[in-house]
Amino acid sequence: MTFEHGWITTPVTADMLRGHLEVEATAHGLLPHRLPARARRQIPDDQLAVAEAQPSGVRVVFRTRATAVELDTLPTKRVYQGFPPPPDGVYDLLVDGTPAAQATVTGGNVRTITDMFTQAFELTPGPPGTARFTDLPAGEKDVEIWLPHTEVTEVIALRTDAPVEPVPDSGRRVWLHHGSSISHGSNAASPAATWPALAAADGAVDLVNLGFSGSALLDPFTARAMRDTPADLISVKIGINVVNADVMRLRAFAPAVHGFLDTIREGHPRTPLLVVSPILCPVQEDTPGPLAPEFADGTLRFRATGDPAERAFGRLTLNVIRDELARIVAERAADDPHVHYLEGRDLYGEKDYAEFPLPDEIHPDPAGHRRIAENFARLAFGDGGAFAVTAA
Incomplete structure (x- = not known):
């Protein structure tokens, strides 16, 4: 000093x-x-x-x-x-x-x-x-x-x-979150106004945000990092990058999700673990990736380039992903009472899209981040939620 x-x-x-x-x-x-x-x-x-x-x-x-x-x-x-x-x-x-x-x-x-x-x-x-x-x-x-x-x-x-x-340890619960560019904060107005930051403030928790733009791809090294990071609450928001990067088919997706969750569970066997499916994204709901950027009048937008007919051959879309995640979590919950599922369209769905459209067809605007945060805080931290405070 x-x-x-x-x-x-x-x-x-x-x-x-x-x-x-x-x-x-x-x-x-x-x-x-x-x-x-x-x-x-x-x-x-x-x-x-x-x-x-x-x-x-x-x-x-x-x-x-x-x-x-x-x-x-x-x-x-x-x-x-x-x-x-x-x-x-x-x-x-x-x-x-x-x-x-x-x-x-x-x-x-x-x-x-x-x-x-x-x-x-x-x-x-x-x-x-x-x-x-x-x-x-x-x-x-x-x-x-x-x-x-x-x-x-x-x-x-x-x-x-x-x-x-120095500031002493707050004693607040630590929330470890992994997701895509939306969790990273794309299009948010500022770093404390990304949806995870806003939800953490509402939930009175300390945030560790492992939202990686374009890179929520079920990488084993990310799962190991989460396994080894102290946390009281864990969430993984899976799906959009797997679809828009077109990195795997349905046959590979389910074992990859299980493996990712298994690795986290090695370090956090009883920590509340919330699996979150993708928010509404009309361009990828029923159309596989890969995603392609388009520039028009100086504005960046994205479109899906896959063939919807190829869903029959294991190509992934957001609806396919949501169904599979719900099935996987229900299967795991039979042996793991601390694993939970949250439907992403309950965070941002058709009514939210009508009110706050995705400017580039993929990422929410600042108002969309606030809406996702409000819904997550209510559904995850609120009464009955996976992250609700329970009596000792």
């Missing part, structure tokens, strides 16, 4: 971070990861390598009387060649659990995707920057800075106008 011109500089250490599985020391600071090194060595593509390093749900946590806070970071931003760059990622600052301020960091590295299909890219180095928050409430408080869910972020240092100290 150093003092300069009224500011106190504190290096960010691993014990100040929440929501990650591992921290990597870099030349600049700390890079939080959402998969451990053993799993990262087995990642087969750049899509997941980037997604797990984007810190969805990861936050810097400390206690302070400071009314001004600065966080130095080195972001790596992703842009698509030929299209305007997206807005800078948002940093959400919460005071005692309540959103209080937002900031962005300019500059940083730029990862330019030169081919949407192969994900080929060029990396242009850039300088670190600073997220600044001022006029915070006076008095001692717990502060959380949620890192951008859309940018790989190396955390360098924290500056405050009053000392900081």
